[in-house]
Amino acid sequence: MTSFFDCSDDDGLAEGTKQARASIESGELIVLPTDTVYGIGADAFSAAAVTALLNAKGRDRQSPPPVLIPALATLDALAETVPQEARDLAGAFWPGGLTIVLPAQPSLSWDLGETKGTVALRMPNNPIALALLRSTGPLAVSSANKTGMPAATTARGAEEMLGESVQVYLDGGTVGVDYADADVTETSSTIVDATALASGSGKxxxxxxxxISDEQIREVVGDALDDEPAGDQQPT
Structure with a gap:
C-alpha cells in the first residue's frame, strides 16, 4: 500500500519521516526530495532492497546507485581513502549537487551492484532528505524515474513513473529550482571520480x-583535475 506525505509542515515531515524509516527498515522503497531531483531510496546495507530499487527503475547491477549521507563525517566511515582534493570538494559543495566516487571501505557488508570496489557519495542540500538520513543513516538513492525517462522534479511526477513499487512518497514540492535560477540546464548532480587520485595513479x-560546473571544480582542485573528458554517464 503506497502512502503519500506532504512534508511542507512539521507534522507532515515528522509522520512522513517516521513512515519512511519504517519502510526502509522493512526493506521497502521510498521516494524523497533532494536539492537536484527526486530520488528513489533503499537501505544501502540490504542487497534485496537495492535489487528492488534497480528493478523499479528498470536497471541492472551494472548501474549501482549512489549513496546519500547525512554529514561530512560519514565520508570516512564509507570510503577507504579520501584524498585531500576530495575533502576540499566536499567542504566546498556539500551539502549540494556533487557526487564523489571513492574507494569503498572493504569491511562494509553491502552489495550495491557492480561497483568495482568503489562507492559514489553525496550529501544532499535538502532539509527533508537530511532529516530522513539522520534518522536512517546512509541510503542507496537513485533518481526517481524509469530508465530513459526524465528525472522527476516533483513527488507526483515520481509516482507517475514508479507507482506502487514505492511504499512511501515524501512530497517536498518542486526541487531543483535554485539550480535552474542559476542558468544551469542540467538538473542532476555532477559526478567526479577520485579513485585514481586516491590510489596515486592519476587525477x-x-x-x-x-x-556543479567544471570551472567550479577546477577552482577547488586546480591541476588535480584531468583535462581529458571522461564522457557523461547516464543520470542515476
Whole structure:
C-alpha cells in the first residue's frame, strides 16, 4: 500500500519521516526530495532492497546507485581513502549537487551492484532528505524515474513513473529550482571520480557534467583535475 506525505509542515515531515524509516527498515522503497531531483531510496546495507530499487527503475547491477549521507563525517566511515582534493570538494559543495566516487571501505557488508570496489557519495542540500538520513543513516538513492525517462522534479511526477513499487512518497514540492535560477540546464548532480587520485595513479575526472560546473571544480582542485573528458554517464 503506497502512502503519500506532504512534508511542507512539521507534522507532515515528522509522520512522513517516521513512515519512511519504517519502510526502509522493512526493506521497502521510498521516494524523497533532494536539492537536484527526486530520488528513489533503499537501505544501502540490504542487497534485496537495492535489487528492488534497480528493478523499479528498470536497471541492472551494472548501474549501482549512489549513496546519500547525512554529514561530512560519514565520508570516512564509507570510503577507504579520501584524498585531500576530495575533502576540499566536499567542504566546498556539500551539502549540494556533487557526487564523489571513492574507494569503498572493504569491511562494509553491502552489495550495491557492480561497483568495482568503489562507492559514489553525496550529501544532499535538502532539509527533508537530511532529516530522513539522520534518522536512517546512509541510503542507496537513485533518481526517481524509469530508465530513459526524465528525472522527476516533483513527488507526483515520481509516482507517475514508479507507482506502487514505492511504499512511501515524501512530497517536498518542486526541487531543483535554485539550480535552474542559476542558468544551469542540467538538473542532476555532477559526478567526479577520485579513485585514481586516491590510489596515486592519476587525477580526478568528471564522469558526468551537472549542476556543479567544471570551472567550479577546477577552482577547488586546480591541476588535480584531468583535462581529458571522461564522457557523461547516464543520470542515476
Amino acid at each position: 580526478l575526472r568528471i564522469l558526468r557534467h551537472g549542476v
